[in-house]
Amino acid sequence: MSTPPESKADYVYRVLLDEIRTARIPGGTALRAAAVAQRLGVSVTPVREALRRLENDRLIRYEAHHGATVVDLGDEALEEYYGVRAVLEGLGARLAAARLTPADLDSLRALHESMAADLARGRLTRLGARSLDFHLRITDIGGPAYLGQQARAVRTSVPVPAAASLWLDPVLAARQLEAHAAILHALAARDAATAERVMIEHVRQAGRHRRAH
Template sequence: MPPIGASGTIGSQHLALRDQVLAELRQRIVDGDYPPGERLTEDRLAADFGVSRNPVREALRIVEADGLVTMLPRRGAVVATPDASTIADLFAVRSGLESVAARLAAERATPQDVADLRALLDAARVATEQDDFSRVAELNTALHMRVITISGNRWLTSIAGSLYLHVQWVFRIGAAHRAPHSWHEHIRLVDAIEAGDADEAQAAALAHTDAAAHAALELADEA
């Protein structure tokens, strides 16, 4: 994996080095470049990112606190595998948040908001047809974050940033199975928002999160 940055290394960018490494490490875990169970040594990550071990060590501490990495005896840092308890807790929060956001979005969406959602749906359809599951996962997050923005509720927005890092990670692990179903469920949600039907938007959001939770829990049971 080549180092990141216009001049070949992550250190060529303008953000603090640790923050650059942290952002890239999170992204590679969420995208599945570093899959669950993979060992992440400081030396390996330093070579991947073209940096010294110090910013890598600091970034690993943060992703461990995020729950993306586990420190194991004699193995060190290993990409975490979401277990049933973690997934159930994640979706309990997600279900409540998305159902509220969907209801508010149906009440407040403008024609431009709906056009934005339709554009994300079209992009997700193309990515699904091309089996580009990292892109599908990104678009899945983008669509849900757009609904939350449309809702106009700043409390939902403030909660969503941290939550959707993990939502995207869990979705990406099972994306090959979930992507076509998720796309169709999103169509129902966007149709309800466009129609201004708050009850149907809420019902569509709940059905979607229930289906996603069921699929994620099945995958966890098989792991």
């Protein structure tokens, strides 16, 4: 069965979502529908539809006399965000310890080794996206019916500015990979409590770094 063509509204939404999530459009930026339409070569109607979807995602808000503005999160919101992530992803790791198959473990190890190779070669810009993949794979294994979907929704709701990514610092990136290795070791040993504990601390460390930047 062929995939239906992407609508203009879907296209605008996809582009803006990526730009907001990667902070190429930073928090506090006003989004003018006419300007976005001109930049992306579409009419204003699909832009307005895309903006409504982004508002439902809580990535933008409408303010009187200002229109649509990208949400700029403060320290309290970031603390809450990383707290929710720690709970969800920690639970995902706990459940995954009992559910993962040998094939799952091999796949996670291959991803980890590939990330280590990227770090060794100085390909730091690839690590953030691959870390996201690592985390979501574990959550999907632990909670395929519900938890993985919720983890994705939380991740989508908060953009990560490039300057706040600890994966761009080789020393910090090495420490994060050590945490990934410890999580893998716990999963391989079916040690649910340790897998959860290490994952929670790993996520909280990312939150502390983010708030510092």
